Amino acid sequence: MSEREVLELLRENARYSTADIARMTDLDGTEVEAVIEELEAAGVVRGYQAVVDWDKLEDERVRAEVELNVRLDRETGYGDIAERLARFPQVKALRLVSGDYDFDMEVEGDSIREVSQFISEKVAPVPEITQTVTHYVMTSYKENGIELGDGEDDDRLSVSP
Amino acid sequence: MTIELSDRVKTVPPSGIRRFFEIAEERDEVISLGVGEPDFSTPWAARDAAIASLEQGKTSYTANRGTRELRESIADYVADRFNLGYDPDEEIIVTAGASEAVDLAFRAFVDPGDTVAIAQPSYISYEPGVIFAGGEVLPVPTRKEDDFRLTAEALDAAGAADADALVCCYPNNPTGAIMRKEDLKPIADFVREHDLTVLSDEIYAELTYDVDESHSSARKTKSSVGDHASIATFDGMRERTIVFNGFSKAHAMTGLRLGYALGPAGAIGAMNKIHQYTMLSAPTTAQHAALEALDSCDDDVREMVDQYDRRRRFVLSRFREIGMDVFEARGAFYCFPEVPGNFTAEEFAEEVLREQGVAVVPGDVFGAGGEGHLRISYATGLDDLREALNRIEAFVDEHV
Ligand SMILES: Cc1ncc(COP(=O)(O)O)c(C=O)c1O
Numbered sequence: 042m043s044e045r046e047v048l049e050l051l052r053e054n055a056r057y058s059t060a061d062i063a064r065m066t067d068l069d070g071t072e073v074e075a076v077i078e079e080l081e082a083a084g085v086v087r088g089y090q091a092v093v094d095w096d097k098l099e100d101e102r103v104r105a106e107v108e109l110n111v112r113l114d115r116e117t118g119y120g121d122i123a124e125r126l127a128r129f130p131q132v133k134a135l136r137l138v139s140g141d142y143d144f145d146m147e148v149e150g151d152s153i154r155e156v157s158q159f160i161s162e163k164v165a166p167v168p169e170i171t172q173t174v175t176h177y178v179m180t181s182y183k184e185n186g187i188e189l190g191d192g193e194d195d196d197r198l199s200v201s202p
Numbered sequence: 203m204t205i206e207l208s209d210r211v212k213t214v215p216p217s218g219i220r221r222f223f224e225i226a227e228e229r230d231e232v233i234s235l236g237v238g239e240p241d242f243s244t245p246w247a248a249r250d251a252a253i254a255s256l257e258q259g260k261t262s263y264t265a266n267r268g269t270r271e272l273r274e275s276i277a278d279y280v281a282d283r284f285n286l287g288y289d290p291d292e293e294i295i296v297t298a299g300a301s302e303a304v305d306l307a308f309r310a311f312v313d314p315g316d317t318v319a320i321a322q323p324s325y326i327s328y329e330p331g332v333i334f335a336g337g338e339v340l341p342v343p344t345r346k347e348d349d350f351r352l353t354a355e356a357l358d359a360a361g362a363a364d365a366d367a368l369v370c371c372y373p374n375n376p377t378g379a380i381m382r383k384e385d386l387k388p389i390a391d392f393v394r395e396h397d398l399t400v401l402s403d404e405i406y407a408e409l410t411y412d413v414d415e416s417h418s419s420a421r422k423t424k425s426s427v428g429d430h431a432s433i434a435t436f437d438g439m440r441e442r443t444i445v446f447n448g449f450s451k452a453h454a455m456t457g458l459r460l461g462y463a464l465g466p467a468g469a470i471g472a473m474n475k476i477h478q479y480t481m482l483s484a485p486t487t488a489q490h491a492a493l494e495a496l497d498s499c500d501d502d503v504r505e506m507v508d509q510y511d512r513r514r515r516f517v518l519s520r521f522r523e524i525g526m527d528v529f530e531a532r533g534a535f536y537c538f539p540e541v542p543g544n545f546t547a548e549e550f551a552e553e554v555l556r557e558q559g560v561a562v563v564p565g566d567v568f569g570a571g572g573e574g575h576l577r578i579s580y581a582t583g584l585d586d587l588r589e590a591l592n593r594i595e596a597f598v599d600e601h602v
Contacts, residue, residue, distance in 0.1 A: 050512070053584075061588065064515060064516045065512040065513070065516045065584075197237050197241070198223060199223060199227060199232055199561050200226055200236035200561055201236070201237050201238045202238045202325065202326050202327065
């Protein structure tokens with residue numbers, strides 16, 4: 042059960058120190074480290090990243106959600122197409138989804154031009170892909186469970202009964 | 203011309219919390235551990251229900267005792283969770299916060315000159331409430347050596363045998379103490395033997411952690427929701443007990459102002475008599491939110507309880523590292539460390555606020571047994587808690 046608790050804490054904030062996690066659970070520091078190591082070794086924890094609010098930076102960062110429709114044939118399955126697409130560093134997320142289209146792909150680049158070029162030159166030509174619909178992200182309000190923007194003002198009384 | 207104030211109002215000093223609030227407001231960048239309310243928002247489903255009720259124009263008074271639906275739902279909930287059986291028609295009243303229920307009880311059961319024993323340290327409203335009702339307060343201090351649990355010996359030593367009523371609150375604000383079943387039994391015996399009425403404030407009932415100490419090292423998979431024991435469940439206690447509860451704490455609904463009282467028909471009827479002339483009925487919108495909260499927000503409550511529990515462990519562990527004595531608080535969202543060094547609680551709270559910008563409440567404010575302690579609320583995000591405790595550590599390192 043401690044695995045699940047450690048996971049929840051890492052998902053809340055992957056930068057919690059081992060000591061903080063130990064304080065919040067019934068584990069001691071070495072045990073916390075062991076649990077994390079196991080989770081990493083088993084591939085449950087695949088990595089750690091920052092949740093970034095790009096709107097707060099001067100640098101432009103362009104992101105798009107791309108809907109992909111594919112046609113499968115006898116030799117090619119979803120997995121084969123996914124493998125090919127996932128190799129592109131521009132692709133930040135790729136999911137097979139139910140509904141009107143097959144894949145849901147998240148693409149990132151430095152400019153709209155770059156992203157458009159990537160989609161038209163690298164993605165669209167993949168023979169199994171029959172259609173792409175690109176949605177540029179205009180504003181992001183929440184990423185990875187974390188609300189972006191300012192908000193978060195604690196307007197409770199600073200001392201109360 | 204000035205308006206002449208009543209003696210009752212003049213007798214009650216201004217709240218000790220008020221002063222710290224004022225100092226905290228003057229200073230920038232204060233991290234507050236002085237807040238007695240959840241830092242979570244009301245679960246969405248409950249907020250949605252409130253909004254929907256407004257959209258449907260449900261904005262009139264309800265029945266004095268609260269909507270029949272909500273009372274039924276409360277009856278099911280307390281039966282299921284705390285083993286308390288109450289009839290929604292006659293034995294439940296829905297009020298504007300547990301605060302109103304507490305006030306109704308004092309006014310309904312306390313005659314001028316009656317003595318009301320209060321287990322202390324305690325929530326700050328009981329004592330003024332008794333005084334406003336014309337009663338006299340008998341403090342019954344609880345001690346750290348007993349983990350701030352109320353004991354029959356303490357009741358006896360304070361002279362509570364001659365009191366008319368006893369007010370207690372477990373899980374406790376400000377100490378975070380709980381009473382387990384075996385701790386309550388001797389209290390029930392004492393109360394029956396000396397024929398006291400019990401006013402039991404159980405508003406933190408959902409917020410209990412690791413109640414069964416023998417299991418404390420084998421962490422439970424689920425939070426300990428439901429481990430709370432009510433004194434009203436003991437033989438012969440139902441007839442003489444009023445239980446207060448509400449939605450402010452576990453359901454993070456402080457601003458919606460909704461609470462309730464459970465008790466024998468005659469007593470609840472008397473409280474309703476006052477309620478119908480003063481409040482008419484509890485807020486209608488809030489009653490719709492509360493109904494939904496009971497219906498579908500168990501998971502939200504559990505999630506909040508889990509979060510509080512993690513913060514509780516964190517805070518207790520940090521105080522121990524800092525070298526401040528703190529007992530294992532197992533309820534509500536408070537812990538109650540001892541003030542280190544030669545400070546009084548007031549001095550410590552004031553200095554740590556001025557020097558480090560951390561607001562804590564001195565234990566004296568909560569009555570007998572609170573001296574030399576601080577109330578620390580962990581209804582605050584972990585990053586703020588970590589920073590606040592680092593600052594307290596720096597303060598202690600420098601001055602103690
Ligand atoms: C022990 C206790 N009882 C009652 C209340 C008031 O609750 P409500 O918001 O339901 O009036 C509080 C609030 O801090 C409390 O700590």
